[in-house]
Amino acid sequence: MSITNAVVPVAGLGTRLLPATKSQPKEMLPVGKRPVVQYVVEELERNGFKRLLFITGTNKDSIENHFDPSHDLIRYLRETGKEDLLAELEFERADLHFFYTRQKMQRGLGDAVLHAEEFAGHQPFAVALGDSILGRHANSKTLSRMKEAFLDNNCAALVAFEEVPAAEVKNYGIAAPEKEPLDGQSFVVRDLIEKPAPDEAPSRLAVAARYIFSERIFPALHETKPGKGGEIQLTDAIRLLIRGGEKVVGIKLPDAEQRYDIGNFESYFQAFIDFALFDPVYGEKLRQYTQELLQAHKQQG
Numbered sequence: 001m002s003i004t005n006a007v008v009p010v011a012g013l014g015t016r017l018l019p020a021t022k023s024q025p026k027e028m029l030p031v032g033k034r035p036v037v038q039y040v041v042e043e044l045e046r047n048g049f050k051r052l053l054f055i056t057g058t059n060k061d062s063i064e065n066h067f068d069p070s071h072d073l074i075r076y077l078r079e080t081g082k083e084d085l086l087a088e089l090e091f092e093r094a095d096l097h098f099f100y101t102r103q104k105m106q107r108g109l110g111d112a113v114l115h116a117e118e119f120a121g122h123q124p125f126a127v128a129l130g131d132s133i134l135g136r137h138a139n140s141k142t143l144s145r146m147k148e149a150f151l152d153n154n155c156a157a158l159v160a161f162e163e164v165p166a167a168e169v170k171n172y173g174i175a176a177p178e179k180e181p182l183d184g185q186s187f188v189v190r191d192l193i194e195k196p197a198p199d200e201a202p203s204r205l206a207v208a209a210r211y212i213f214s215e216r217i218f219p220a221l222h223e224t225k226p227g228k229g230g231e232i233q234l235t236d237a238i239r240l241l242i243r244g245g246e247k248v249v250g251i252k253l254p255d256a257e258q259r260y261d262i263g264n265f266e267s268y269f270q271a272f273i274d275f276a277l278f279d280p281v282y283g284e285k286l287r288q289y290t291q292e293l294l295q296a297h298k299q300q301g
């Protein structure tokens, strides 16, 4: 069986990134040359997904516009001899089918995923949060490993995790792993807690914005009551699966693979610097510029 359906929730208000997100979605903020969500889509394509459902909300039209073919722009670039720029629009020709549905009220990530019930049908599907990039320039193959592990383990949910500093556990879903790992990279998830205080966190393993679910997540989501922040949490639905005796497996991101969380300015700035410094065209000059800048700063200070 191949897993080719993916759900991309992009409905959040992005309040932690105001004023940049006042009239544009955080998923459209540029990181280097591309908007965040383009990296997410490219990662999904690279990992064999074909049908993508975006769960959108207020003010998210520009995401749909971004993935529409831009016939007028293409004609203009041809007519004015700017053929080199056409390459920048190649992503529009990806072999992908886009679907959009709107979450009308901010009722949480769990409620957003529930909007995918008809789209997913009885097939397993991935959830890729639209504000997180995996790997520099989204070169991650983690979702392919997750698909394999999902099928091998015959589980109800498979979740990607990354180790975060203790001070950051309060920002994420945190796993309580079984003591005996399944192998070097994966483990059975015994419990999952949404945004715990540091002294309540069972580990430092944080949900890293990628999941694969069987259809059994939907009844769990229907049963999930509002949790942290008064919202229907996806984490709480996974917890219900575990309590109902279902197998939930976690897989760690490889050491070399960073997760860029474009949910706050600190990590957004880091992601931008990282992607720009290693841009294949502009990177080298920019690294030189940055070194000079830091040097001058040091001398002044």
Ligand code: G1P
Pocket: 012, 109, 129, 132, 171, 172, 173, 174, 194, 195, 206, 207, 208, 209, 233, 234, 235, 261, 263
């Ligand atoms: C959501 C999830 C959280 C997860 C995080 C990953 O939180 O609720 O469990 O760790 O995404 O980015 P949010 O960032 O939407 O507050």
